[in-house]
Amino acid sequence: MKRFLALFFLTSLIAMTQTFHTAADEGLWLFNNPPRKHLKEKHNFDPPASWYDHLQKSSVRFNSGGSGSFVSADGLVMTNHHVGLGALQKLSSKGKDYVKDGFYAKTLAEEFKAVDEELNVLMEIVDVTEQVKAAVKPDMKADKAFEARRGVIARIEAESQEKTGLRSNVVTLYQGGQYHLYRFKRYTDVRLVFAPEQQIAFYGGDPDNFAYPRYDLDACFFRVYENGKPAKIDHYLKWSKNGISENELVFVSGHPGHTDRLNTVADLEYLRDIGYPFLMQRLNRLEVMLSVYSQRGEEFERKSKDFLFSIANSRKARMGGLAGLQDPAMMAKKVAQEKALRDAVAKRDDLKEVADAWSIIAKVQNVRKNNIKRYIIFEGGAGFNTLLFGTARTLVRAADEYPKPNEKRLTEYGESDKRSLQMRLFSKRPIYKDFELAKFADSLSWMCEIVGYNDPLVKKILAGKSPNERAAEILNGTKLFDVAERQKLFKGGKKAITASKDAMIQLARLVDAESRRVRKVLESQLEEPKRQAYDKIAKAKFAVEGTDNYPDATFTLRLSFGTCKGYVENGQKIPFQTTFQGLYAKAKEQNNKMPYEIPQRWMARKDKLNLKTPFNFVCTADIIGGNSGSPVVNRAGELVGLIFDGNIQSLVWDFAYTDEQARAVSVSSQAIPEALRAVYDASPLAEELVTGTRK
């Protein structure tokens, strides 16, 4: 499931929107505005505020992109294997492939510190809408308005952090309709406890990704530490031994990354005609390049595994999204909804100022069309596909940005994110020169294709060499593989950067002016006019349709709900849950051939497993990429499942919720302890889950 949000954010730059009309079990609800009315009316469920508060504080955000939950008082965190994949990859080395073989720490001493892993828990939400909006004066030009808003947000964040010591981020909701300050408790000592083999976590591989029925143990466990000891956790989810029943009401608490549900038609057409096709072109290219690299041998496969997975996963998700955009029925609905709202606006004197919002959004698409490729190549860094370019850029920009007042900096250099930024910058993750070269050379070649071989900046970047030669030259001329070198340059600031002869630093400096220029064009000529126009549309929608609704996803904590039920596909009834028995049947049907091969351990322990144990199930809860690893809980707030995917029909949820066939897919709570005991000899961990404490 699509947890890797970064790529996607590049193409759908600043496309946050609002959604209003809810039907069925739709909704990515805010915890400070939960769907109380819907739950009461539809499901006769009306829990106290403490129910919501407990679920909120039991939920965990993986900053690498994904969701999780506390499942014991001793800091145990559950998420998906594919959310932990990056951490597993970073812990692996030649001959030790934790992705392939899995991992289990029998004792605390064996728990492995994950590289770069930062978990955030949302402790508090403060509405700062008035304060943010007051900073932007009506007569301001777009670039000034953009700067003023960025400034006030930076100030609010820094003040909050200073006051509370909590990581503080202002989140833009309803694309400018509201601004909320989120305060997070950070955990940075995160250790790996258990992961199964990828072959059972991702059973069925790419063909079964975003498919159902499924048989995947897509789970892994971390433990957060404070002061060298397992953190003591007040809010954690109790394990349900009985799992779910058909038609049961369930809840999902997680971090949906991005939706485009109430984009205007012009915005959707941009995605259909330009954004998605360009993204697909890039994803296809990367997938082929990485597959080719991976096939060269076992070590190559190991080194490229997580990146290849993330690309293939994005490709499949985006193909589904594009299919939705190319479906005239879906688009016709969007056109009709937009027309209805515009007609309503036209009839109301109090909404006169809203009337031009749609045409403004349509008009600025040209800014995007004309700049998006340069933006993605240069500012997005797609032309420089090596971890070390990201490192070099951060160093170059840190030297420029940190000396500025907080509110004048580029957003990502805000004071409140500084610690997270440094953690990534000084990461000790393994970097393989041959793999960096393969990616970097390919991306330089792609840059030539996309920006143009004779573009003046491209010529300077290549410096008279072929893409292959130039990539090798730069990688041979950089010391940024070495963390100490990065620390030296970071401490040395502007002077050190200016004096540096490091080839990667020089590349980052070379492209910085053009990168900033194109970013500014998009911020002031696309983002700001759109934000103001969407703000108007939001007001109109509140006025016409009411306020009991939810904003588009923003990779912040949301609450969804739904019912556990199957569906009908090609005339066939698809049951709501599968069992271990089904896993073995599926493998037999496929002659036990990859990607349907059952791992050796699962073959050997088959007779120890209760084959009737529920394995995976589906429900109608509204999820999207970023929800991976979200806990599924019942009315009692007990953990009954672990979200890990949506089916093919759910991929259109990027744009519109439906529940005829679209489903979220979870691992059943019953499957996990059963597998831990019977297959992995991990009874102590199973005990910790079901009792809530570590013995």
Add this chain to the structure above:
Amino acid sequence: MKRFLALFFLTSLIAMTQTFHTAADEGLWLFNNPPRKHLKEKHNFDPPASWYDHLQKSSVRFNSGGSGSFVSADGLVMTNHHVGLGALQKLSSKGKDYVKDGFYAKTLAEEFKAVDEELNVLMEIVDVTEQVKAAVKPDMKADKAFEARRGVIARIEAESQEKTGLRSNVVTLYQGGQYHLYRFKRYTDVRLVFAPEQQIAFYGGDPDNFAYPRYDLDACFFRVYENGKPAKIDHYLKWSKNGISENELVFVSGHPGHTDRLNTVADLEYLRDIGYPFLMQRLNRLEVMLSVYSQRGEEFERKSKDFLFSIANSRKARMGGLAGLQDPAMMAKKVAQEKALRDAVAKRDDLKEVADAWSIIAKVQNVRKNNIKRYIIFEGGAGFNTLLFGTARTLVRAADEYPKPNEKRLTEYGESDKRSLQMRLFSKRPIYKDFELAKFADSLSWMCEIVGYNDPLVKKILAGKSPNERAAEILNGTKLFDVAERQKLFKGGKKAITASKDAMIQLARLVDAESRRVRKVLESQLEEPKRQAYDKIAKAKFAVEGTDNYPDATFTLRLSFGTCKGYVENGQKIPFQTTFQGLYAKAKEQNNKMPYEIPQRWMARKDKLNLKTPFNFVCTADIIGGNSGSPVVNRAGELVGLIFDGNIQSLVWDFAYTDEQARAVSVSSQAIPEALRAVYDASPLAEELVTGTRK
């Protein structure tokens, strides 16, 4: 090795050029103008005309794209496994995978008739340059000139065929500098005799494709029949028992498909900036789509195997070509050569009319840029990626074209090609509906992206449906799976086509007008001006540089020569040949994991093999895609090898020959009988090879 020429032809439409300056062992020589001078001067070799004639008539063209040779008096033909791959695929069915498992007919009765396979042997070449050129008058406009030339060529072909009974094609050489009539003997009863498992034929898979050292038994054998009996062959190659020695002179006789060696710089820049990037985008997309399909299970893998191979193969070849185009050193040479010729032209009064040729070619690139995508989608059929669209188009156009006088028809409907066209049209190759749907739906979606979702023709094609729905609707609404239905429509002509309610026929009719329109634009506004301009440049080059040279490749029979020698790469000496011993060593180094796994049979028979037997070798002979399956012979005309690949460094041969590292890769003649006897229990076939007759 890149035998699949069709895709590539689409982007480098009408880009045939001349090449003149030969160095070292360069050259794709015509059999009616062989490199006598070079061979005598450089290699002290001056064989009689009969030597060339024998080699010419022993050489075979596979119309599906590739080369081969007669190797016994009883009609035995040798080619590469990957040239026979299409035939193997077509013979396979559920549970019988000849691609994966190989095939051996112990008796004549077991020899399997290949579907669609047509072999051509070049019997005679006639220079018809004067006759063709005389048809085009100096005052003709481009579209009239194009038609007049097409007309006279069609007439020459038809007359020749009537007179000789041989398939007759006029080939444009030196891009309009010369026109030669080629007369071919056709063999259409082609039966499969032997093929090894793909895993040994393509050992090392994609990572080792276009690489060296290699360990591939990329060979297979067919037999041609006449009147139900093995054909009696006068000209076949004798088998050399001793193979080659280091530094030995060897010859290659085969059908190089396409080169762009003396394109003007403007033509090369088009390929670098537009042609290749667009092709790569398509190949990457197809490779991902086919890989995804293939992974769904063994049957899916079987059904898509040959197409996936051809796409991955093209991708790797074209990546190498693009790397050459993006190499400033390569382009600088081209710029310097062009400048030298233009300077020489400027100084000669007799070449005044040539001066504007380069700027004309530069100018018409815009016609190509503005039309190539529609051309590839509609006329090239890339928007309708199903075998049945090709069938429907042929039926629709046959009904329009065959009633016209021969010289007025679209080229491919010429009288001389009619039998070959019907063979393909009524092919009984298996067609799998689910596979056709996967390809077709994906290509309709791609059409939307490339041509535009709101393009009026695209809208008509989709008819208000999504690409997926529409593809399914059309495939459900066609009977063209059935060969009898195709025959009925073919016989029914225009009336039957017009009346047909078949959804695929209706689609082909719908796009025909626009396809023809864009084709005509390219023919008259790009191809014809380029042909006239290149004709001028050719004259200038003959005048300035002399006439002892060879034209660019045109998938017609050519002679190359070279020496067997290794090279130095990254400071390491790469030996000129490998042995069976090396195969087992390579597998061990790679833990015997795919794509380096040794087939079971080869494991079991290891001790029966003479491990010192030479397996593969390299030489400097000038080859290109289409040469796959070419025989390699020694001075005595004995078969010493079988071309199956070029190394990575040879991929730039599309544009320029070099011999520092670039090499052609062959299977050694010694490896084949040794493997047949020791691994495949195929001693009778080995005997036929070494004795030249079937016992």
